[in-house]
Amino acid sequence: MGRVITVTSGKGGVGKTTATANIAAALAAQGHKVVAIDGDIGLRNLDVVLGLENRIVFDLVDVAEGRCRVRQALIRDKRTPELFLLPASQTRDKDALRPEQMVEVCDQLREDFEFIVVDSPAGIEGGFRVALAPADQVVIVTTPEVSAVRDADRVVGLVEAAEKGPALLVINRVKANMVRRGDMLGPEDVQEILSIELLGMVPEDEAVVVSSNRGLPLVMDGAHPAGKAFSDIALRLSGVEVPMTDLSDDGSIWSRIVRFVRQR
């Protein structure tokens, strides 16, 4: 029986879709059978980030409205055969799907997949509630900015009110040197406000932009720090204990010297 993991944030632009694509791809690369569902109807992106846009024939709304079977709408990833995408409709809007329809689609997918990763739209309105409805586990993505944390806090409350808690936290786009200087909220600060379990921290990485534009999730593309962080997150979701990476160690000679001196 598969698990439904809903990735959400409240605030837009913090990296929900990137996180969804990479977590799904990493789980698949680790040998699990995974389907990623784009819950952002009308503003779909997951297909672009996964590089599968031109393969879409049917979408989530077609499945929910009975125009096709769920298997017909699934798109197998061209690089990772264990990864599938169920795309959103671009010409409809959030009202095209009701929560109970989403639950029904996910229940069908549970039989065939170990993980069903749902990319929630930004906001706390209908689309968010549709994405939340089938969730067994909610992952909240935030960046270390006060506005994003504020929105994440609101979502934590809504998730708990919907009895879908406790949610897990991913802090995205952490800039270690800014945290060190005290110019950016550190993971401890974020956790102090949200007080939910930390699932992982992802360093700011320019390679994320490149990979999104190329439609190739970072975890499929060599050893980038952000890709490593998403792989660790995927491992933790599947029950493997992985120690948190110390983001202040960027691997450079300078940081090694600093660490060496500090240890003395």
Add this chain to the structure above:
Amino acid sequence: MSELGRLKGTSSGLVIDLSASDGFQEAHEALLRTLSERGAFLSGSRVVIDLGQLSLMVVELEALLEECRGAGLAEVGVLSHNERLRSVARAMGILHGLEDDRAAGQAIVRDTITSPDMEVNECGLVAATVRSGHSVWNPGNIIVLGDVNPGAEIVAGGSVIVWGTLRGTVHAGTSGASGAVVCALCLEPTQLRIGDQIARAPDEPASGRGPEMARVSGSAIVVDEWSPGHRRGRRAEGREAPSGLRSVLGRVRRGVKPWGE
């Protein structure tokens, strides 16, 4: 005032001309006047009311129709140049065709979020960039003067011509008519469907090609250079039409794969 409410006999039947009126009040009065003056003559016949550019509310249109029915007219049609009123009348099934109907009937960019299904006849013209999330539908052909962006959708019963760059999804020939084509100055669709054939762009983007035309040959979508002038020249010289081999060459050169390959 004498013109208003005038009864005209045209090729499409009897027309009550209300097109010069300023608003519902004036149109209503003129209609009542005509109906009372010519009631005996009009009773039991089929009449069209010409509303010109007049913009009426639905209840006002219904009031006019009610007056006509009350006067014993057998059937009432509506002529209008007002886009909104046309769609209302079309929905009621009483929109009357104009001689210049084809020119007036523009394909409408439908933002599916804000407006219901729209229908236009024959050839629809979209003089705008069709953006992500927009869906243009026409049972006939569609011409786009502008680009079609990724995430946009063009669905035509017939052919689709894009005077611009086509990057979205196009489905031509949905009515089943063979010979539907998709032409664009720059043909880079996310996905191309013609009739029951489907193809997607090659994974490696190519650029710098000229205008191209996609059509169905056998059981595959093939893409050729779009040079109608050139072809006409050949035909005028009495040579054979381009052979199947040429189409296959075009497909190999361009590399649009049939779906599933």
